[in-house]
Amino acid sequence: MPDWVVPGAVLVAIGAALWKGGRWTGQVDSALTGLKTSIEDLKGSVDGIRGALDGLLTSRSPAVQLGSPLGLSDYGKRLAKFLEAQDWAESTTPLVLAKVRGMKPHEVEQFCEANIEA
Numbered sequence: 001m002p003d004w005v006v007p008g009a010v011l012v013a014i015g016a017a018l019w020k021g022g023r024w025t026g027q028v029d030s031a032l033t034g035l036k037t038s039i040e041d042l043k044g045s046v047d048g049i050r051g052a053l054d055g056l057l058t059s060r061s062p063a064v065q066l067g068s069p070l071g072l073s074d075y076g077k078r079l080a081k082f083l084e085a086q087d088w089a090e091s092t093t094p095l096v097l098a099k100v101r102g103m104k105p106h107e108v109e110q111f112c113e114a115n116i117e118a
Helices: 005-058 074-082 085-100 105-117
Strands: none
Touching: 074 085, 085 105
């Protein structure tokens, strides 16, 4: 066997490994670019959803009249009547007053926040 065959085979093997490694690196780079694009698209979608929710949460309900003093629209009045809101308010008020009587204003606010979150 000639002396050049073994070093030549080693060079061919090294070249093949480098070529496969370069090809693999290219595939990884392509996959990472695709992943980055997907993440950016998802971030845009989440930002859009957040903006829509912010708009819903900060806009007035159709049940509330615009302006001051705050009042119910005709729709709000019909909704309150359907939900029997007056009866609920009359039965709930004494219970709430019993719990907040003697509290300082900031304590009443904390009480309300805690009960709304619960």
